[in-house]
Amino acid sequence: MTIDPVVYIDGEFIPSQEAKISVFDHGLLYGDGIFEGIRVYDGVVFKLDAHLDRLYRSAMAMWLTIPLKKAAMKAALLETLQRNGFQDSYIRLLVTRGKGDLGVNPKKCPKASVVIINIQIEPMHGHDATNGITTIISSIRRQAPDSTSHEIKSLNYLNSVQATIEANRQGADDAIILDQRGFVAEATGTTLVAVWNGALHAPPLTASILDSITRRFVLDIARDLGFPVFERDMTPFQLLMAEEVFLCGTMGEITPVRSINDQSIGSKAPGPVTQKLLSEYVKRRKNPEYGTLVFPKTK
Numbered sequence: 001m002t003i004d005p006v007v008y009i010d011g012e013f014i015p016s017q018e019a020k021i022s023v024f025d026h027g028l029l030y031g032d033g034i035f036e037g038i039r040v041y042d043g044v045v046f047k048l049d050a051h052l053d054r055l056y057r058s059a060m061a062m063w064l065t066i067p068l069k070k071a072a073m074k075a076a077l078l079e080t081l082q083r084n085g086f087q088d089s090y091i092r093l094l095v096t097r098g099k100g101d102l103g104v105n106p107k108k109c110p111k112a113s114v115v116i117i118n119i120q121i122e123p124m125h126g127h128d129a130t131n132g133i134t135t136i137i138s139s140i141r142r143q144a145p146d147s148t149s150h151e152i153k154s155l156n157y158l159n160s161v162q163a164t165i166e167a168n169r170q171g172a173d174d175a176i177i178l179d180q181r182g183f184v185a186e187a188t189g190t191t192l193v194a195v196w197n198g199a200l201h202a203p204p205l206t207a208s209i210l211d212s213i214t215r216r217f218v219l220d221i222a223r224d225l226g227f228p229v230f231e232r233d234m235t236p237f238q239l240l241m242a243e244e245v246f247l248c249g250t251m252g253e254i255t256p257v258r259s260i261n262d263q264s265i266g267s268k269a270p271g272p273v274t275q276k277l278l279s280e281y282v283k284r285r286k287n288p289e290y291g292t293l294v295f296p297k298t299k
């Protein structure tokens with residue numbers, strides 16, 4: 001197994017300690033770029049095709065020409081994984097606008113850059129997060145849908161960064177963000193689901209949230225297990241009255257929420273519904289049926 005994993009940058013595989021991009025890259029200068037976070041579970045790249053589809057949709061929304069066709073991008077990603085040899089890992093796939101001048105105009109950036117980072121990291125809130133995390137409702141709203149919306153998975157995460165700083169300052173683990181209308185949107189790097197009377201309620205895609213691949217997967221699991229699922233707007237008050245709340249995303253996996261604004265949610269985390277979904281999610285996510293097998297299975 002490689003100790004210093006390789007990073008793919010524009011066709012080259014470079015040891016991560018030596019991997020560099022230009023200071024004139026508009027991804028760095030202006031957050032002008034897009035990305036995907038993807039996980040590998042026991043040799044299976046979870047929902048790889050769905051992630052690639054979303055990357056190319058984000059690119060389209062940003063008028064960003066990705067220099068590789070989807071099949072070549074997939075091949076580059078799989079080769080990066082094979083070179084590193086991690087059976088379980090995380091992939092950060094970025095496409096930046098590329099090198100330009102110091103002006104904001106992307107016309108000055110002739111070619112986008114592709115970066116594929118592949119490392120081993122814990123879930124966003126660590127392995128112990130299955131016992132629940134503390135959250136606040138941030139005073140910072142998600143951007144309007146006609147603004148730099150989080151519906152595009154862009155490198156511009158300042159909105160989430162500011163909400164995280166607010167959570168840090170209040171001693172909470174994460175922040176829940178409301179949309180422009182005051183309805184619950186999502187957390188800083190995950191979407192959110194609430195449980196009432198054994199039914200799942202998830203803020204709809206129209207609440208300016210990312211169309212999360214984990215959210216779709218978990219809601220499908222819930223339907224398969226016979227739980228009613230509603231995608232609907234919810235107020236902060238309704239959220240506080242929930243029996244269970246959990247966050248879900250590639251980085252956060254399924255993270256139960258123990259409290260919101262210091263108010264306890266349910267009697268224990270994870271609650272019984274979250275617990276059932278969590279164990280089914282952990283079982284299914286390494287099934288090649290839901291991803292791309294890159295290494296022979298070990299477990």
Ligand SMILES: Cc1ncc(COP(=O)(O)O)c(C=O)c1O
Nearest residue numbers: 189190191210212213214249250
């Ligand atoms: C703001 C935000 N919401 C939700 C998610 C979860 O999306 P996915 O399940 O596709 O990883 C992410 C993941 O990066 C995110 O950054």
